[in-house]
Amino acid sequence: MTGKKFQNRHIPAAAEEDSEDWTFLTPSQAVDAIAMDFTQYGPQPVLFASIAPLILGNRCTVIQEKEKPAVHILQGKAFIPVPDKNLGFYLIHMLETAPPDLETLAKICTQVFQTRTRAGPSGNKNISGIWVHSQMEAFVCSQCGQCCRSLAYENNCTAADYHLWQSLGRRDILAWVRKLSCPGKKDRYRIWVDPDTGKTAKTCPWLVPCPDSNRFSCAIQEIKPRICRQYPFTRKHAVMTGCRHTWR
Ligand code: SF4
Structure with a gap:
């Protein structure tokens, strides 16, 4: 483990890379990576509050409480608060069952991975997905x-x-x-x-x-x-x- 990085990593295997710093994920790999982030790091209330509107649109509202933001989800005619530990599962479920467009998925990945991303075709143009920058230069x-x-x-x-x-x-x-x-x-x-x-x-x-x-x-x-x-x-x-x- 000499040199720039004494490296290891987590996250699903990427489809391909065009440089050391950009990794391409198919939409399903991106959702898997988001799910792994939630599993690995546990509830992240501030993050969940920032991405919930991107995933749920007007079916959710974010209310700033004393210590942290709380996401309320529309059930019937009322917005009901959802505990953070359940919210992560729910957001992943929605990403899997009602996938957002690629531009929105890229915005979600930017929030989750705290890095630059862009939607676009893979290197061989076979499939569109999300390019994730590692910011590791x-x-x-x-x-x-x-x-x-x-x-x-x-x-x-x-x-x-x-x-x-x-x-x-x-x-x-x-x-x-x-x-x-x-x-x-x-x-x-x-x-x-x-x-x-x-x-x-x-x-x-x-x-x-x-x-x-x-x-x-x-x-x-x-x-x-x-x-x-x-x-x-x-x-x-x-x-x-x-x-x-x-x-x-
Ligand atoms: S990658 Fe990080 S944790 Fe691993 S050896 Fe280098 S500095 Fe230490």
């Missing part, structure tokens, strides 16, 4: 190793990661990967499963202390899982997951 990893100790990425290894290690003959890495096969379903891959104990390692086994410093490096930096290469996805993701980075 000024990010400097301090190589503290916190992400490698604390992020639960064990179920985020991709088939591409696995096949890369296979093609390189990296049996040392594959020894820490558990392939999960289920008839009729795609194979899944779990990392990092200790080959001696069969238990998922609490700390990434490829985390290596740098001599004479309190920094760490990654022993498989060039071929680490995609999820690790992409961490943190956005400034918000860095802040919300306790990344100890600095900015240039």
Whole structure:
């Protein structure tokens, strides 16, 4: 984990990227990413109040209460307050069942990910979706190793990661990967499963202390899982997951 980022990440696999800083999400991937944000960070009342009108239009109203804004949703003829913990689920449900137009979805993504976004076609023009900017150009990893100790990425290894290690003959890495096969379903891959104990390692086994410093490096930096290469996805993701980075 040397260089600009000592990276890992969360969020659904992106369809494609046109640069290090822009990631394309299909509309359904964008909604999945929003759902994951809500799941990962819990109720976010200020955010919910800002995006509820974009999702629900005049079927909601936002009332500023003493400590935080409250979203009231039209039920019958009355606007009823909805607890924040239920509101996130409801907003996702509405995004899935009554998807907004792409321009509105981009505005919602901007609010949720606290970054620039734009609606438009994918790089190969096959599909329209949302381009999300990571705002990570000024990010400097301090190589503290916190992400490698604390992020639960064990179920985020991709088939591409696995096949890369296979093609390189990296049996040392594959020894820490558990392939999960289920008839009729795609194979899944779990990392990092200790080959001696069969238990998922609490700390990434490829985390290596740098001599004479309190920094760490990654022993498989060039071929680490995609999820690790992409961490943190956005400034918000860095802040919300306790990344100890600095900015240039
Ligand atoms: S948590 Fe630490 S090691 Fe991980 S990306 Fe942030 S600064 Fe780098």
